[in-house]
Amino acid sequence: xxxxxxxxxxxxxxxxxDKVCDQISDAVLDAMLKDDPNSRVACECYTTTGLVVVGGxxxxxxxxxxxxxxxxxxxxxxxxxTDLRFDADSVGVINVIEHQSPDIAMGTNNExxxxxxxxxxxxxxxxxxxxxxxxxxxxxxxxxxxLADIRKDKSQIMPYLRPDSKSQVTIEYTPDGKILRIDSIVxxxxxxxxxxxxxxxxxxxxxxxxxxxxEELVDENxxxxxxxxxxxxxGGPHGDTGLTGRKIIVDTYGGKCPHGGGAFSGKDPTKxxxxxxxxxxxxxxxxxxxxxxxxxxxxxxxxxxVPEPISVFVDVSDKDKAFEIxxxxxxxxxxxxxxxxxxxxxxxxxxxxxxxxxxxxRDGFTWEALDLVKQFEQFR
Numbered sequence: 001x002x003x004x005x006x007x008x009x010x011x012x013x014x015x016x017x018d019k020v021c022d023q024i025s026d027a028v029l030d031a032m033l034k035d036d037p038n039s040r041v042a043c044e045c046y047t048t049t050g051l052v053v054v055g056g057x058x059x060x061x062x063x064x065x066x067x068x069x070x071x072x073x074x075x076x077x078x079x080x081x082t083d084l085r086f087d088a089d090s091v092g093v094i095n096v097i098e099h100q101s102p103d104i105a106m107g108t109n110n111e112x113x114x115x116x117x118x119x120x121x122x123x124x125x126x127x128x129x130x131x132x133x134x135x136x137x138x139x140x141x142x143x144x145x146x147l148a149d150i151r152k153d154k155s156q157i158m159p160y161l162r163p164d165s166k167s168q169v170t171i172e173y174t175p176d177g178k179i180l181r182i183d184s185i186v187x188x189x190x191x192x193x194x195x196x197x198x199x200x201x202x203x204x205x206x207x208x209x210x211x212x213x214x215e216e217l218v219d220e221n222x223x224x225x226x227x228x229x230x231x232x233x234x235g236g237p238h239g240d241t242g243l244t245g246r247k248i249i250v251d252t253y254g255g256k257c258p259h260g261g262g263a264f265s266g267k268d269p270t271k272x273x274x275x276x277x278x279x280x281x282x283x284x285x286x287x288x289x290x291x292x293x294x295x296x297x298x299x300x301x302x303x304x305x306v307p308e309p310i311s312v313f314v315d316v317s318d319k320d321k322a323f324e325i326x327x328x329x330x331x332x333x334x335x336x337x338x339x340x341x342x343x344x345x346x347x348x349x350x351x352x353x354x355x356x357x358x359x360x361x362r363d364g365f366t367w368e369a370l371d372l373v374k375q376f377e378q379f380r
Contacts, residue, residue: 002175006183008168009136009254013144014077014356015163015190015235017242021045022251022355024054025244025266027073028064030349033268035062037347043097043266045244047237049085055096056266067093073352078151078163085238113338114305116271117262121302123280124257125288126295128179131361131368132285135179136169137254141357142212143167147189150207158203162190164235171217177294184223185209190235191227201226251359252277257297265355269346270337272302276309278367279340281360283329286372292325292379293317300335307336321379332375 012019025043032039039060046053052070074080075088082090125132144167151161168186171179187204204226245263249255262273269275284296293316301310312335314326329335334343341347344366354365362368 004175004180005173006170007134007136007173007256008170008184009134009140009249009256010166010168010186011137011140011144011250011254011357012167012247013148013163013165015079015148015165016247017047017164017237017240018244018246019242019356020047020074020077020079020237021242021244022247022265023077023352024052024070024073025056026351026355027069028054028058028066029266029268029351031064031069032058032060032062033347033351034349036060039268040270041266041268042271043244045242045266047086047242049238050090051092051094051237053094053096055098057098059099066095066097079236084162084236085234086236113336114307115276115302115337116304117273118303119262119273119301120260121262121272121276121280121300122252122258122260123277123282123284123298123300124253124296125281125285126256127288128177128294129361132288133358133361134254134256136171137250137256137358138361139169139182139185139213140167140254141361143169143185143187143208145357146208146211147187157207160192160195160200162192162233162235164190164232164239169213179217181219182213182217182222184225185213186225186228188227188229188232190232190239193233197227197230253360258299260299264359265351269341272300272337272340275337275340275344275346276300276302276335278344278346278359278365279335282344282367282369283333283372285368286370287314287316287325287376287379289370290373290376290380292321292376298329307338309335325376325379328379333372 024045028043029041041058043056070093071088079087128135129138144165147165150158166188170184172181172183248263264274267274280298284298287296297315299313312326312330314322316322
């Protein structure tokens with residue numbers, strides 16, 4: 001028997017400890033690419049109370065004043081007070097960066113131009129939202145983004161907000177995959193100690209949820225969980241340690257499609273974990289925009305030092321079309337690392353902006369362009 005089903009996605013704000021790390025890692029990458037577009041960067045970050053550890057493997061011809069860069073990122077996020085136990089002026093910064101392994105460089109230099117590692121990467125798109133993202137994820141991103149916008153605004157609507165927050169949206173779907181209603185909304189936001197729980201609940205409904213969630217999708221049975229523990233004063237890296245790359249599902253498609261396991265932040269575009277995932281999204285989005293299928297999943301696989309992908313898999317509703325599209329992509333689309341980098345113009349310092357509120361579904365990124373639609377319309 002066909003039944004309705006429920007699906008959930010989550011998001012986290014720029015003040016979440018893992019996202020602090022993602023932003024620092026991508027800020028380091030941007031600083032390297034700004035002066036040396038051929039920098040090889042794999043930058044990881046760890047944060048806890050009063051401490052940031054920056055490590056990884058980097059080869060570059062430029063110099064970056066790392067402690068100041070880290071402090072600037074932390075200040076931009078909003079950790080600028082000592083009572084938060086993690087702030088830009090007092091945080092300790094430890095640098096344990098090494099040079100890139102020569103064994104890896106040998107497989108990815110300009111002559112060989114192979115993939116920087118083996119692995120599988122996925123791209124996905126769906127037509128259930130205008131930006132071709134799952135609605136559960138799209139709404140979740142908008143909730144935490146709205147909290148950040150209110151916090152940084154001078155209007156003082158919710159002056160008690162602190163940087164750390166999380167969201168989660170559950171949607172009820174019909175058996176054929178159509179959105180029926182929103183079943184539940186979760187918002188947890190860090191706050192000053194002197195605000196009441198009821199004040200936070202009321203403000204979140206009035207200024208956050210109502211701004212982000214379409215009224216027609218909410219009914220009398222929609223459930224709201226706003227700071228469900230009742231208190232969220234201690235947060236950020238003081239409340240929990242943070243690591244680069246620990247929010248890979250938030251960064252991608254909210255669990256709506258498989259994930260190869262590789263994180264994005266802190267990696268230059270020779271790392272196919274990042275660049276091939278962007279390329280796969282670019283292809284999937286254009287396939288859906290061409291009207292071939294309501295949703296599309298693409299998998300690319302690579303071997304270290306080998307330029308061409310080992311396999312290209314396309315999943316759309318019509319399996320015969322999927323086979324033909326995969327053949328076309330392998331023949332007509334350059335999916336070597338250099339081909340992806342050149343087509344999507346990935347050697348620019350654009351990456352810190354990707355590290356919050358998802359790498360996909362947002363304007364301004366080349367992999368979101370609908371420039372291949374006409375090529376794919378032949379498969380309609």
